[in-house]
Amino acid sequence: QKEVEQDPGPLSVPEGAIVSLNCTYSNSAFQYFMWYRQYSRKGPELLMYTYSSGNKEDGRFTAQVDKSSKYISLFIRDSQPSDSATYLCAMVIYGGSQGNLIFGKGTKLSVKP
């Protein structure tokens, strides 16, 4: 069993839809959770960073963490064609710069105009 599981998709939605992206994990020691967006031929770009269970909102993006279920989600409201990218969840045990990120496989999202 991989430490982080993420459905690779692809996921295709119409413009304006609400998108839900999810990851599950097996290591209960993970404390910090991130979502990265990666456009084709580019490096990952940090979208959201959360520490505790609960919700964190930033504009059209909401990150949700449920440590009891070992489940994290990213919701995108009013999706736009510019949101078309691969979304990677990542998690780490230690804070600061001491930990190595464990990534999911990524979910490829396509938002159709």
Added chain:
Amino acid sequence: DAGVTQSPTHLIKTRGQQVTLRCSPKSGHDTVSWYQQALGQGPQFIFQYYEEEERQRGNFPDRFSGHQFPNYSSELNVNALLLGDSALYLCASSPSGQGDYGYTFGSGTRLTVV
């Protein structure tokens, strides 16, 4: 403010050869990590450098080595290249210490081994 800069952008090497990839971290960042991203996969941690020393290492063979210079820039060296080493190699920099997780990634070097 320049982000993380990686060079070269693309590289084609022959099996058995050696390659060196370079990374300049974001201004103000002193920690550099290297990741390998195979096609259709998430990035996998290779190693991390801080204060010119390897601080952590992932599950990669000794053919993968690195270096960090006093100006915090870093190199990744891969010896005896295998076809399976073909991937996007990502450099991520971050500030040391606690706080917000400031990992900033470069655009990567795409290595093709033929």
